[in-house]
Amino acid sequence: MTEVDNAAIRREGMSMAGMFEKYGLIVFLALLLIIAAVTSPAFLGPQNLVNVLTIAAPLGMVVIGQTFAILVRGLDLSVASLMATVAVLATAFKATDDSVIPLIFVAAIILSAMVGLLNGWLIAKRGVSPFLATLATMIILQGARFAYTGGAPISTLPPGMAWLASGRVFGIPVNLLALGILAVFAGVLLHRSRIGRQIYMVGTNPRAAFLNGTSPERITILCYVLSSVCAGIGGLFLLGYVGTVSNWVGQGYELDSIVAAVMGGVALSGGRGTIVGALLGVVVLVVISNLVLLLGFPIEMQEVIKGVIIIGAAAFYRQRLM
Helix, strand or coil: CCHHHHHHHHHHHHHHHHHHHHHHHHHHHHHHHHHHHHHCHHHHCHHHHHHHHHHHHHHHHHHHHHHHHHHCCCCCCCHHHHHHHHHHHHHHCCCCCHHHHHHHHHHHHHHHHHHHHHHHHHHHHCCCCHHHHHHHHHHHHHHHHHHHHCCCCECCCCCHHHHHHHCEECCEEHHHHHHHHHHHHHHHHHHCCHHHHHHHHHHHCHHHHHHCCCCHHHHHHHHHHHHHHHHHHHHHHHHHHHCCECCCCCCCHHHHHHHHHHHCCCCCCCCCCCHHHHHHHHHHHHHHHHHHHHCCCCHHHHHHHHHHHHHHHHHHHHCCCC
């Protein structure tokens, strides 16, 4: 076989690998939806689909923020704890009037931005690893939350908070509209702005980004602020769904958000990934959770099956043809 033939085979292999990587998760999701519809006809019921979308929206908001952190070679373990803290903050107003809801959002965004600044400063300025920095923040938020609530659930919320999770605008769930707006903003920022190009540069090669006039520290801090703000917003929408504030609102979202983003093609090594891909990862996770629930598996089996399918989906999507 000639060298030309070998080169052609390599090009064909790379082309097939690129197509496999680009559309692999979409194919897997389509197969998963078919399996869900066949094994559990209730899956396609209107009410169940609404429930799936309702559950997916807050996680999608968190995943959008987590994507920014991963793109700059990091991760954010504090997002779930921040969601619960924001939920507790919402109850601190002790309001039953919907006119307070905008103030709740402003306060939540400010708190979230401060948490993101702390994470970003520790990582970019002090050289703390993303794992340790965000883990420490998670513990601090958890301690502050328990000190305030004493561990007891709280239910003093404006009635309009429930509308955020169950309301409709022109037949479209409010939380899904909010997710769409946030996704469009994040997509434009990443793919249509100078800041987006800088984020990808820092994630790919921080040194080269610095030599090109970009401040890796500033971009890293910005990404962690965005991660925290998205988590805070997601926490408020999740609060509207659960109705009662406990100290564990959003529990597990820190790991689910990382898994969804990585499964959607956001590279843990940084510098590669899209918002659309990350949100596809969210859909896969939510469909898996909903399916095992509809099939009536015990909670232990639900976790096992979810983990196996996540590994299979990730392997399917990330595989490279040699």
